Amino acid sequence: MGNEMQQFKADFFKALAHPLRIGILELLSEGEKSVNEIQSNLNKEGSAVSQQLSVLRSKNIVVGTKDGKRVLYSLRDPMIVDLLAVAKRIFNNHLIDTISMLVELDETECESTVKDGQVK
Template sequence: MTVPLYQAKAEFFRMLGHPVRIRVLELLQDGPRPVRELLADIAIEPSSLSQQLAVLRRYGIVTSRREGSSVVYELAGGEVAELLRTARRILTDLIAGQNELLAELREAETSSR
């Protein structure tokens, strides 16, 4: 039985819906990183990072390879980096709109006094 596209999309976004996973993906936009660097930048327990990396690997969002005693992770493709850039633009627009609304509310409050 196949899953409807909207359900697959919802599951994909649910998979992305964890702050550590998003932070890992942001860090990997700059290129491959060993786990020790990810741990230093994210500052969480190794077991927690391992769990989140496993989820990203399972969905095929990141790949890993062993280099000596280190495991290095990288984005599986450029589309994820583009998705993160798009999300940043959307959030920037939303926040700008909220700031405009806040300014209007403050102006209305000042003029009603």
């Protein structure tokens, strides 16, 4: 049973593992949108958007609702918004850690340069 859940999670995250899909999800977190609206907002070709929406639909991450001749897409589960926010916080934490490391390295390098009496 554990392996099945791990596989489900892996497949779910694979479905998110594309920049355009993330862009689509971020856009849909604002509310439902048609393919044309998504395409226009993300400045991407309709075929690329449709292809990525198909992947997201196949993993039940987004749903499409017919509205006359067009289909409006929305997030299947509003918790996707929370997931994206947590991912952004994790990314920001990593970025802060990296910046801190670079500052520390720079300070150490400056200290050793001053000790050696060299100016670069």
